Amino acid sequence: TQLLEQSPQFLSIQEGENLTVYCNSSSVFSSLQWYRQEPGEGPVLLVTVVTGGEVKKLKRLTFQFGDARKDSSLHITAAQPGDTGLYLCAGGVRGNYQLIWGAGTKLIIKP
Amino acid sequence: EAQVTQNPRYLITVTGKKLTVTCSQNMNHEYMSWYRQDPGLGLRQIYYSMNVEVTDKGDVPEGYKVSRKEKRNFPLILESPSPNQTSLYFCASSLQGTSYNEQFFGPGTRLTVL
Numbered sequence: 663t664q665l666l667e668q669s670p671q672f673l674s675i676q677e678g679e680n681l682t683v684y685c686n687s688s689s690v691f692s693s694l695q696w697y698r699q700e701p702g703e704g705p706v707l708l709v710t711v712v713t714g715g716e717v718k719k720l721k722r723l724t725f726q727f728g729d730a731r732k733d734s735s736l737h738i739t740a741a742q743p744g745d746t747g748l749y750l751c752a753g754g755v756r757g758n759y760q761l762i763w764g765a766g767t768k769l770i771i772k773p
Numbered sequence: 774e775a776q777v778t779q780n781p782r783y784l785i786t787v788t789g790k791k792l793t794v795t796c797s798q799n800m801n802h803e804y805m806s807w808y809r810q811d812p813g814l815g816l817r818q819i820y821y822s823m824n825v826e827v828t829d830k831g832d833v834p835e836g837y838k839v840s841r842k843e844k845r846n847f848p849l850i851l852e853s854p855s856p857n858q859t860s861l862y863f864c865a866s867s868l869q870g871t872s873y874n875e876q877f878f879g880p881g882t883r884l885t886v887l
Contacts, residue, residue: 704865759804
């Protein structure tokens with residue numbers, strides 16, 4: 663059974679601090695997606711990474727796919743209250759139509 | 774506006790009373806899916822559909838039914854709801870059923886079964 667473990671499960675920090683959240687597995691994935699979910703809404707895609715070692719930047723958010731394609735990280739620089747939400751990672755396996763979802767990291771940025 | 778809509782957004786019902794949650798997308802997507810989200814468990818897939826008249830079980834299909842008679846609609850049916858189906862439900866769609874396609878989610882339906 664393929665699993666994606668996200669850590670930490672919960673993180674509360676002050677505005678302006680930096681943070682990193684992780685998404686780890688013992689399995690290899692062909693793609694890895696990160697979604698953000700705000701209260702009362704559905705998840706929204708932030709990024710998709712498909713190549714081992716790939717780094718993508720989205721303003722203050724930096725996403726990295728591990729060299730072996732078993733893990734990924736999301737780094738936020740100078741966190742803002744608008745970054746508050748539940749961050750979900752989802753792994754894809756080639757030829758399989760289902761995504762494997764992590765349980766999420768709940769992030770709170772305090773003003 | 775491109776979107777996935779779900780109705781109702783909130784529903785409180787009693788054990789055994791059949792209900793349907795509707796889902797519709799206006800993006801001409803082939804792939805549609807239903808998830809439930811429970812605290813600490815993340816998103817778990819209930820059923821998915823690769824195209825019209827093609828549906829398949831996800832990870833937690835017990836107690837649920839779906840149909841895909843039209844490309845835009847993918848209703849979720851609970852024939853005899855039970856309290857363990859109290860959850861937050863999301864419908865999602867994507868252009869195709871590949872693991873790297875972006876999934877677009879509806880706003881969610883919060884269901885409580887008493």
